[in-house]
Amino acid sequence: xxxxxxxxxxxxxxxxxxxxxxxxxxxxxxxxxxxxxxxxxxxxxxxxxxxxxxxxxxxxxxxxxxxxxxxxxxxxxxxxxxxxxx
Amino acid sequence: xxxxxxxxxxxxxxxxxxxxxxxxxxxxxxxxxxxxxxxxxxxxxxxxxxxxxxxxxxxxxxxxxxxxxxxxxxxxxxxxxxxxxxxxxxxxxxxxxxxxxxxxxxxxxxxxxxxxxxxxxxxxxxxxxxxxxxxxxxxxxxxxxxxxxxxxxxxxxxxxxxxxxxxxxxxxxxxxxxxxxxxxxxxxxxxxxxxxxxxxxxxxxxxxxxxxxxxxxxxxxxxxxxxxxxxxxxxxxxxxxxxxxxxxxxxxxxxxxxxxxxxxxxxxxxxxxxxxxxxxxxxxxxxxxxxxxxxxxxxxxxxxxxxxxxxxxxxxxxxxxxxxxxxxxxxxxxxxxxxxxxxxxxxxxxxxxxxxxxxxxxxxxxxxxxxxxxxxxxxxxxxxxxxxxxxxxxxxxxxxxxxxxxxxxxxxxxxx
Numbered sequence: 001x002x003x004x005x006x007x008x009x010x011x012x013x014x015x016x017x018x019x020x021x022x023x024x025x026x027x028x029x030x031x032x033x034x035x036x037x038x039x040x041x042x043x044x045x046x047x048x049x050x051x052x053x054x055x056x057x058x059x060x061x062x063x064x065x066x067x068x069x070x071x072x073x074x075x076x077x078x079x080x081x082x083x084x085x086x
Numbered sequence: 087x088x089x090x091x092x093x094x095x096x097x098x099x100x101x102x103x104x105x106x107x108x109x110x111x112x113x114x115x116x117x118x119x120x121x122x123x124x125x126x127x128x129x130x131x132x133x134x135x136x137x138x139x140x141x142x143x144x145x146x147x148x149x150x151x152x153x154x155x156x157x158x159x160x161x162x163x164x165x166x167x168x169x170x171x172x173x174x175x176x177x178x179x180x181x182x183x184x185x186x187x188x189x190x191x192x193x194x195x196x197x198x199x200x201x202x203x204x205x206x207x208x209x210x211x212x213x214x215x216x217x218x219x220x221x222x223x224x225x226x227x228x229x230x231x232x233x234x235x236x237x238x239x240x241x242x243x244x245x246x247x248x249x250x251x252x253x254x255x256x257x258x259x260x261x262x263x264x265x266x267x268x269x270x271x272x273x274x275x276x277x278x279x280x281x282x283x284x285x286x287x288x289x290x291x292x293x294x295x296x297x298x299x300x301x302x303x304x305x306x307x308x309x310x311x312x313x314x315x316x317x318x319x320x321x322x323x324x325x326x327x328x329x330x331x332x333x334x335x336x337x338x339x340x341x342x343x344x345x346x347x348x349x350x351x352x353x354x355x356x357x358x359x360x361x362x363x364x365x366x367x368x369x370x371x372x373x374x375x376x377x378x379x380x381x382x383x384x385x386x387x388x389x390x391x392x393x394x395x396x397x398x399x400x401x402x403x404x405x406x407x408x409x410x411x412x413x414x415x416x417x418x419x420x421x422x423x424x425x426x427x428x429x430x431x432x433x434x435x436x437x438x439x440x441x442x443x444x445x446x447x448x449x450x451x452x453x454x455x456x457x458x459x460x461x462x463x464x465x466x467x468x469x470x471x472x473x474x475x476x477x478x479x480x481x482x483x484x485x486x487x488x489x490x491x492x493x494x495x496x497x498x499x500x501x502x
Contacts, residue, residue, distance in 0.1 A: 019150040043217055056213065 001081065006053075007074040013048050014070065027071035049073070055080050091263045092497055094337040095174025095325030097166035097274075098437045101137035101318050101424045105169060109434075110441045113449040114470040118302035118423050120316050126282045133294040135301040136280045137318030137425025152235070155218060156227060157196025162321030162430065163228030163276035164235065170272060171236075174325040174337060178236055187240035187268040188229040189259040190323070191251025191275035192429040195225040198281040228276045228321075240268045246429070248484025249389070250348065251275055252322070253432030257346035257492055259326045269331045275433035276321035288317055291356065293393060306453035307390035307419040308397050308461040315391040318425030322433035324440070340440045344477070344495040345376030351487025358396050359487055362403030368489040369407045369479070376493035378477055381411040383493075385448050385473070387439045389481045390419025390465075391426050400481065401461045416473065418466040422452040432482040432490065439478045439494050446475050 007027060015022040018035060031037050037045065046057050057080060067073050096106045101119025103109035112119070119137045128134040139162070144153045147165035156164070171178065178186070199216075200223040207215045221227060226244035233242055241262050245255040252275025259273035279285065288294055295314040297304035305316040332339055347368045351359035359365065373380060389400055405412045420438050427434055442448055447470050454467035476496045483489050 017151075017154070047217055050214070 003078050006078050006081070007071065009052060010049065010074040010077060011070060013052055014045065017045060017048055025070060027069065027074070029070045030068060031070065031073065049077055053077060053081060088264050089266060090329040091260050091326055091343045092329050092332050093324050093340045093343065093440055094327045094332050095170040095176065096340065096437050096440060097169030097173060098320070098322040098434055099139055099142060099162045099165050100320045100322070100434050101139050101427070104139070104142060106173065106437065106441065109437070110445070113420055113423060113438055114447055116423065116450050116452045116468060116470065118452060119318070120301040120304055120425055122298070122301055123280065123285070125280065131286060131289045132296050133289045134298045135295070135304055135316060136285065137316050137427070138280055139320055152231070155221065156231060157199050157222045158278035158319070159192060159194070159196055159276045159321070160227045160231055162278060162319070163190055163274070163323065164231060166274055166276065166321040166323035167232045167272050170323040170325050176270065176325065176335065176337070178238070181270065183237055184239050185269040186238045187242055187259070187262060187271040188232050188238060189243040189245060189255045189262070189271055189273040190229040190232070191245040191247070191255035191433065192225050192228060192277055193246055193248055193251055194277065194279050194284060194428065196222040196227055197284050198278060199223065201281050201283045232272055241271070247348070247488040247490070248486050249426065249428055249431055250482040250484040250488040250490035251429035251432065252434070253436065253480060253482035253490040253492055254348055256324060256326065256433060256436055257348060257490055260343045260346050263326055263328050269328045271326045272323050273326050273433070274321065274323035275430040277428040277430040278319045279317060279428055280319050285317060295392065303453045305392045305422050305425055306455070307388070307392040307422050307451050308401070308458060308465045309454050310456040310458035312392045312394060312397060314393055315421065316425035318427040320424065320427045320430045320434055322430060322437045324433070324436060339497045341443050341494045342497045343492060344378065345372040345374070345493040346491070347371035347375065348488070348490040351489060353487050355486050358399045358483060360395070360399055362399045362406065364487065365400070365403045365483055365489045366406045368491045369403070369481070372479070372491040372493050376477070376495065378493060380408045383408070383415055383477050383479050384475045385442060385478045386415055386417040387435050387478060387480045388417050388419045389483045390451065391421055396483065398460050400483065401463055404463065412463055414464070416448050416464050416466045416471060418449055418451045420449050432480070435480055435482070436492065436494070439480050443475050443478055443494060443496050446472060448473055448475070
């Protein structure tokens, strides 16, 4: 899966899960400060991403909350997927 | 003197109608909400019917974000709460929210999502079980979500006493207001048990009617040929309010709760106590608190679940408590139309009792065709009946012998 495609899907998941119009979720949008995700919300999104991409992130959930922007999240998914395929 | 408690708002999602008007019309017209199950494969089950809520869109009542994060029973509970708040005309923003509580009954909680996660766990690995299963399955998901949604910080209860859950949730709310722990409580019940595993367990327990060819005629309380209950789903929430609080805001008062009692028959987890000794005790205690003699009861909303043992035992108990008056007082079971909605049943039936008082109409026991010599009382067969109603007794007897009764009374302002 291309990096760009992952970014789009992460934006789409956030939009659906939080009921925020896709247009308001940019790659530079801040997960906590702008989208209002709390620690539980991060877990929820993490799991939705796992299901969408069929990957496992939760045991690394200590890493996930450190991601600041939507782009950081997408990059992280991209890296995780490459690790799996290696 | 104890604080008086009145009912000022109604919200209901029933298999035969959504909202109090549609629900009441269906009850009076004797309309069944039972149909064939289409959501999952029932081909290997003896029972293929249930009383399901069709044409219900939670998005009409609840924000999209919440709809996704809660189970179907919470949809019913939150929708009922919204309707009840609107019906009561209460402006929550003007109230002291520390004095407003919630009390909601449910037996199973959010089982649908949980059942799906069990399959996921076995198929994909347990590390894939969704975290939402915890907030979704919790029995307190309705009571807590109502509080969160409206910022209501008063007493908060989730009651699980089998098929008496809804009645006990309302009864405990009644006590909390009487005892000055709250001024207003949203009380009721919600249940969504028509899920593959839960439904199949009921079916295999041989408790359900097998009249799959005529679903709407399957549930027939007190009929000699009754062959079990029909599992149902739904919810109801009532606004209970301390009398002076209701009068101060000029609320419309539907009825007053005059008495309530509950106990346990301590006999069996599934079968009813055959002589109904403890059930009779609860009825008598409820009448005593209401300061009403048995002959003064105008209508009994029976538990009447359409199983052979229950309807026989309940009839016996009614004769023990009401003596000769048992043959005069109209008795009906709306389970004949809406099935058995478990933790929601007592709450939906309370809404029905309130509307009966309001309209002086008794909803019928439908599908009554064959008289049973062991059930020989007046069950208001097949057709609604007009009658002056001032007092109504509601019976709820659950599995595990959880008994709860309540007396509702037409509100009389002169007594204040």
